Amino acid sequence: MRRITLTSLALALGVVLALAPLVLAQQPPPAWKQGQSPELADSPLAPVPLPPTPTPAKDIPVDKIKLPPGFTISVWADGLHNARQMAWGTRGTLFVGTRVAGSVYAVVDRGDRREVKVIAKGLAQPSGVAFKDGALYVAEIPRLLKYENIEASLDNPPAPKVVYEFPKDAHHNWRFLLWGPDGKLYFNMGAPCNICMPPDTHANISRVNPDGTGFEYYARGVRNSTGADFHPVTKELYFVSHGRDWMGDEIPNDTLHHAPRPGFHFGYPYCHQGDIVDPDFGRGRSCSEFAPPLLKLGPHVAPIGFRFYTGSLFPPQYRNVAFSAQKGSWNRTVKIGYRVMTVELKPGQPPKYEVFADGFHQGDKVLGRPTHIEWMPDGSMLLSDDYHGAIYHITYRR
Amino acid sequence: MVIVAAMVAATVALPALAADLEAGRRKSEPCARCHGDGGNATVPGTPSLAGQPAWFTHWALVKFRDGRRKDPMMSPVAANLSDADMADLAAYYATLPPRPRPQTLDAAKAAAGQRLAVSHHCTSCHRPDLGGQHQVPRLAGQDLDYLLRLLRAYRAGTAGDLEGLMTLAAQPLSDADIENLAHYIAGLTPAP
Numbered sequence: 159m160r161r162i163t164l165t166s167l168a169l170a171l172g173v174v175l176a177l178a179p180l181v182l183a184q185q186p187p188p189a190w191k192q193g194q195s196p197e198l199a200d201s202p203l204a205p206v207p208l209p210p211t212p213t214p215a216k217d218i219p220v221d222k223i224k225l226p227p228g229f230t231i232s233v234w235a236d237g238l239h240n241a242r243q244m245a246w247g248t249r250g251t252l253f254v255g256t257r258v259a260g261s262v263y264a265v266v267d268r269g270d271r272r273e274v275k276v277i278a279k280g281l282a283q284p285s286g287v288a289f290k291d292g293a294l295y296v297a298e299i300p301r302l303l304k305y306e307n308i309e310a311s312l313d314n315p316p317a318p319k320v321v322y323e324f325p326k327d328a329h330h331n332w333r334f335l336l337w338g339p340d341g342k343l344y345f346n347m348g349a350p351c352n353i354c355m356p357p358d359t360h361a362n363i364s365r366v367n368p369d370g371t372g373f374e375y376y377a378r379g380v381r382n383s384t385g386a387d388f389h390p391v392t393k394e395l396y397f398v399s400h401g402r403d404w405m406g407d408e409i410p411n412d413t414l415h416h417a418p419r420p421g422f423h424f425g426y427p428y429c430h431q432g433d434i435v436d437p438d439f440g441r442g443r444s445c446s447e448f449a450p451p452l453l454k455l456g457p458h459v460a461p462i463g464f465r466f467y468t469g470s471l472f473p474p475q476y477r478n479v480a481f482s483a484q485k486g487s488w489n490r491t492v493k494i495g496y497r498v499m500t501v502e503l504k505p506g507q508p509p510k511y512e513v514f515a516d517g518f519h520q521g522d523k524v525l526g527r528p529t530h531i532e533w534m535p536d537g538s539m540l541l542s543d544d545y546h547g548a549i550y551h552i553t554y555r556r
Numbered sequence: 557m558v559i560v561a562a563m564v565a566a567t568v569a570l571p572a573l574a575a576d577l578e579a580g581r582r583k584s585e586p587c588a589r590c591h592g593d594g595g596n597a598t599v600p601g602t603p604s605l606a607g608q609p610a611w612f613t614h615w616a617l618v619k620f621r622d623g624r625r626k627d628p629m630m631s632p633v634a635a636n637l638s639d640a641d642m643a644d645l646a647a648y649y650a651t652l653p654p655r656p657r658p659q660t661l662d663a664a665k666a667a668a669g670q671r672l673a674v675s676h677h678c679t680s681c682h683r684p685d686l687g688g689q690h691q692v693p694r695l696a697g698q699d700l701d702y703l704l705r706l707l708r709a710y711r712a713g714t715a716g717d718l719e720g721l722m723t724l725a726a727q728p729l730s731d732a733d734i735e736n737l738a739h740y741i742a743g744l745t746p747a748p
Contacts, residue, residue, distance in 0.1 A: 204681075207611065207689075207690035208691070209611065210614035210618055210642070210645060210646070210691070211614065211639055221582050257719075258615075258623055258718050258719055259618075260622055261622070279622040279623070280622040280623035280624045282621075282624075283719070283720075327720075328717075328720025328724070329720060329721075347733045486632075
């Protein structure tokens, strides 16, 4: 090694480069850029970066959100940096997971205001939360954690028990948690890439018993599902999934799927949106081999929370209708999504897909990212926003 | 740099951090002992902060405070910072011009590193001039020892990475790749 000046380094670089033609194996691109076609190589599109701090309620442009007549929206709680999935405790505490903030929050409703407590921090994308028998379950990337008797110790939370260990790959493995009618805990294990042949352990929805035993794959060929619910009447599983990137602005669609029983394969990485064979991985395969989606949700809309409505506050036509919160696109030159849609499922009829809450972007400007949905005891809606770190309250008055 | 900033502004609207630059300057006084005057450190192993994107600095401080990132010198400092302190400090350091650090570099390693930076797509996240953007740090002109330490930590999965993207990027790097990349990056003149 020798001491050199910056200019001599630049000169030396020039010489070496001139003498040595580039013979170097190209590495796989970063996860989010991978699968990009050569024509899109210079595309400036990249995932929406998330702010390092939540936005105070007064600066959140909630007045820009449009809703059907009779519905209103307000900021219910702020200061919940990067808020994602929500779950109620039995004593009225709302638990809130996050991704990049690494924290889990407990929100206590004090009537005129909401008190926000941090009950865990420094976790690896603890996006999924679920509650049962006094215990809070938290899914971070590598582990399923259980905080027992949590509502009695919000100010001094117990050390969690590790109930289950997930594969450690981070990409597309921020999880939702959902209790099944069978008493098991359902979660997603996404593809660790944009488009690839996923290892057997990934690109699925799976379930375990509450004590972490009895792991089973439930649905396969699922690229990246971040929201699911069981139908209130049939008790069958419906879930949303994100389609692959870098096939252009219009394809493929993100999708809604129906998995009435375990064992279906939903197509990834061979077939997208039920009718597009993947240009690389689909060679020699046909979409007819796989379970088709129930509904195309739009290209790149990024559906997150998905919940059926069982309350009685909203008008009767919303009974058993599903709400799909869509955080919005990044891999598209014109933004799409940034809204909440409704999906009405009637036997023997195509699903009815309509806008419910719209306006979380203005052109290229992100005004918020609706992520997960939870219901208030009175039947009104809580909607989390992982961009502003807030929870909105959407209610209805005749 | 200006072009990059304009392009970024057009693709995502960043919420204005309610940051106070003068407060940031005041709060940065105790940091100068290690991070140097104007955020340009001279102690080997200690990173320069000048010219880092505000979101990167802010996120780094959040991670030191919540324990995802650990360092015997930095962790106690971050433990005492409020959200407002972090916003002020991050905004202040983003305004300071980064200066090249006097360091001993190996030209042959740097030449190999330049090719690696392209073939490993470092430039696609850190920008073509390795000047960083949003939560992605500026690398150009950073301290050699620090770059070596961080690249090894990302490869080992112990860097407290926010989303896991940098950890993924570091997985294929050999010891020699890390040496070569660090010598290249450290020798770049940081764009003002």
